[in-house]
Amino acid sequence: MFRHITKYKTMALVKDQASLFWTLFFPIVLVTVFYLAMSGLLSSDTYQFDPVTVAVVTEDAKQEDLAAFETFLDHVGVPGTPDEEDGPLQADADPQDAYIIYTKVDPDEARTLLDKNQVYACIEVGETVTMTAKNARSSSTWLNGSVLHALLERYAQVKNTMSSITKLAMTGAIRPGPDFEDKIRQAFESDSGLNEDDRGAKKGDVLIYFFAILGYLTIFPMSTTVLSVAEIEANQSPRAARSWLAPYPKWKRFFAEILPVVVLYSILNMIIYYYLGVLGVDFGSRTGYILILLLLGTLTGIFMGTAVGSLFKGTPGIKTALGIGLPLSMAFFSGMMAVEIRKMIKDSVPFLHKINPVALVTEGLYSLYNYSTLDRYFEIVIRLSIFLVIAIVLTIIGLRRSNYESI
Amino acid sequence: MKAFKLYFKVMRSSVATILTYLGIFAVIFNFVIQAYLPSEKEDLNIQEHKIAVFDADESPVSKAFTAYLAEHAEIVELEDTEIAINDALFEGDAYYVIRIPQGFGEQMLDPECHNAELNARGSVYVHLSIASAQLVESYQQTFQVYKQAFGGRIPADKLEETLNLIRTDLQGEVSTRAFQGGDTSKLSVLGVSYNYTFYIIIALLSAVIGGTLISMENQNVKRRDLVSGIPERQRTFGIFLATLLFSVVLWVFLLVILYSWLGFDLLNNSKSPWLIGVSFVHMVAILAIVNFFITLLRNKGSLNFFSTVFSLALSFTSGVFVPLKFIQTPVQKVASFMPTVWAVKANDSIINMPEQTPDYSFVWQSMGIMLLMATAFLCLTLVLRKSRQRSIA
Incomplete structure (x- = not known):
């Protein structure tokens, strides 16, 4: 009987050509479009640290502070000019190795530039250095603040060091030789500047987007299986009512119905993985482990669908909405649409982050790409397996002991 | 107006579905706004090492x-x-x-x-x-x-x-201060949030309107309506009006969520009406496109796949999720055959528009292009419906 149901379910899947077309068409089109949109990130240098734009106000600065700060500016930045159309500050020279692009302005203009987002921050040079910027919770410009703050701290530290050394020389603790000033200057200039390693993101970090879409596609079968429970519940479809007459356990019938779906989506996700490889997205060399993770993700997606389908006795419309909406939300929370969201969820709702299966698959793929050991991978596999078992148990709970007196 | 009423009668049976979709997208939208919302704290947020x-x-x-x-x-x-x-x-x-x-x-x-x-x-x-x-x-x-x-x-x-x-x-200290600016920082968040509404509008309209529209286009329902003496033109007009009304309600709902988070005082900003205008025209253009594709598809089973592919593909290629500068030029060129990329560009242009010498010609141009697209897809839908009507007759 098991083989019989599986065979006919497979035939039904294959012969429903419209559904089969969309099942195959959907992921292929989605990853193709995703690749085309994101390949710019993979191939270009654009996903990297851009110099921080600042307005410098020196009105209250003493002459010696001014000279020191100008030396500092020459060392860490390039001058810029405010864009006439209120765009960001434009560098006057190549900002290749610069941390900042700066323009010297009066306080009112600095405020205007800051208000219009033409510069990230305003720096007032005086006895102490004051940095003013907008508070933004989660964006790359917010992170600019850390870089700028660290740079300005260095300036203050250099000032302190110069002052201490002058004092040491005056007290006779050190005896400056003829080339003392040159040596001190060389030591201050020993900083290698912005390192190439610091500048750009590593490829694996850009690949997070692709890991997330693979994670989403493994959970996506949920949208199909959320309705498949109806095919074995006698009060939800005529075919189920008819097949229920056969003396065959419901759970066996359920697994016989679901097996072809598992096979179909597992093959499909393998195709997607190899297809992305053909497109030029390199997921690393651990293909076997990746495929196991994708299979586990697919199973989780399928049984999450059946769990929702069996537990929620609402209309098919609601189930469909949940089947479409839940994987999308999970993908959104794992950073598929904006990587900042992933960090925000991790910081603000860590529990949600830990149980999100799309995030688990994403992190599993990341660990396979970036880690030399497999400990993290196996931990994720275990967490995903627990999730899968819970989904299966919930499905069985939802399916068992249904009464059909009033079909 | 019979078709108009019938549309909402059919839709009533899927209220729970619509609310589920709305709930899911409202949660996503809420997180987006929260992620980009500037903090009102006086101290500057500097991420600790x-x-x-x-x-x-x-x-x-x-x-x-x-x-x-x-x-x-x-x-x-x-x-x-x-x-x-x-x-x-x-x-x-x-x-x-x-x-x-x-x-x-x-x-x-x-x-x-x-x-x-x-x-x-x-x-x-x-x-x-x-x-x-x-x-x-x-x-x-x-x-x-x-x-x-x-x-x-x-x-x-x-x-x-x-x-x-x-x-x-090395104890060198730098004092920090948070800039309490006017509306500008909130406006840039408003721009990003409007971009996200484009995705939500595409996803919601294709998923929610589509189901009812396909039911209305069911051969039996259509034949029954035609037999009852409602002219096809009147029926089409009624359906289009109903979808438009429903889309406007959805759109207003999203805007209310948006402004309730960012502050209704932003409505007084001179750039807000432009953003609303672009968003409205985009919504109309998307409605026309969705109407066309749903008329073409006529298959409820394909609708879920279609709405997901359509909304994600359009959003990824149009700069809704990733800034346009990261998207390759050929992809942008292909995407420019759809309204969303024009809406995103118009939004960017509005947000970065100088206060003293504003020049909204590009925004007008974008809205014009989107309206032309809407008209083109509307005409295509009418042609398709006409040919279908002949086949039914």
Whole structure:
């Protein structure tokens, strides 16, 4: 009987050509479009640290502070000019190795530039250095603040060091030789500047987007299986009512119905993985482990669908909405649409982050790409397996002991 | 108006579905706004350095260096295993991991050595790695300065005193202040949020309107309506009007959520009406396109796939999720055959428009192009319906 149901379910899947077309068409089109949109990130240098734009106000600065700060500016930045159309500050020279692009302005203009987002921050040079910027919770410009703050701290530290050394020389603790000033200057200039390693993101970090879409596609079968429970519940479809007459356990019938779906989506996700490889997205060399993770993700997606389908006795419309909406939300929370969201969820709702299966698959793929050991991978596999078992148990709970007196 | 009423009668049966979709997208939208909303705090948010240090040297120099790091950063205790380090860097629990090798102190004191070897790894957050690297470089630089001040070698009896001096010098403070600007920062968040509404509008309209529209286009329902004496033209008009009304309600709902988070006072900003205008025209254009594709599809089973592919593909290629500068030019060119990329560009243009000399010609042009697209797809839908009507007759 098991083989019989599986065979006919497979035939039904294959012969429903419209559904089969969309099942195959959907992921292929989605990853193709995703690749085309994101390949710019993979191939270009654009996903990297851009110099921080600042307005410098020196009105209250003493002459010696001014000279020191100008030396500092020459060392860490390039001058810029405010864009006439209120765009960001434009560098006057190549900002290749610069941390900042700066323009010297009066306080009112600095405020205007800051208000219009033409510069990230305003720096007032005086006895102490004051940095003013907008508070933004989660964006790359917010992170600019850390870089700028660290740079300005260095300036203050250099000032302190110069002052201490002058004092040491005056007290006779050190005896400056003829080339003392040159040596001190060389030591201050020993900083290698912005390192190439610091500048750009590593490829694996850009690949997070692709890991997330693979994670989403493994959970996506949920949208199909959320309705498949109806095919074995006698009060939800005529075919189920008819097949229920056969003396065959419901759970066996359920697994016989679901097996072809598992096979179909597992093959499909393998195709997607190899297809992305053909497109030029390199997921690393651990293909076997990746495929196991994708299979586990697919199973989780399928049984999450059946769990929702069996537990929620609402209309098919609601189930469909949940089947479409839940994987999308999970993908959104794992950073598929904006990587900042992933960090925000991790910081603000860590529990949600830990149980999100799309995030688990994403992190599993990341660990396979970036880690030399497999400990993290196996931990994720275990967490995903627990999730899968819970989904299966919930499905069985939802399916068992249904009464059909009033079909 | 019979078709108009019938549309809403059919829709009533899927109210729960619509509410489910709305709930899911409202949650997503809420997170987007929260992620980009500027904080009203007076202190400037500066992300604290989180550094993990593994000191294999344990010399006075390395200990002083570690103590300096502890004064300027949160020192994260990590297990010295690859998995723990990788996890911390990926999860943002640490932004920089420094491994001080044996002999570090000797190298630092060596008159011939200008830069002692350190092993460091940054996290995925490039900015925070750079900021942490500054801390390290600052220490090494100051140490080298003092070494040169002592003629290239720090005397052993002066080492402790010098290390203390270095730590004192490195206490350089920078005061920070949060800029409490006008509406500008909120406006840029408004622009990003409007871009996200484009995705939600596409996804909601294709999923929610589509189902009812396909039911209305069912052959039996259509034949029954035609037999009852409603002219096809009137029926089409009624359906279009109903979908438009429903779309406007959805659109207003999203805008209310948006402004309730960002503040209704933003409606008084001169740029807000332009953003609303672009959003409305985009919604109309998307409605026309969705109407066309649904009329073409006529299959409820395909609708879910279609709405997901259509909304995600359009949003990814049009700069809704990723800034347009990251999207390759050929992809942008293909995307420009759809309205969303024009709406995103118009939004960017409005947000960055100078206050003194505003020039809205590009915004008008974008809205014109979107309206032309809407008209073209509307005509295509009418042609398709006409040909279908003939086949039914």
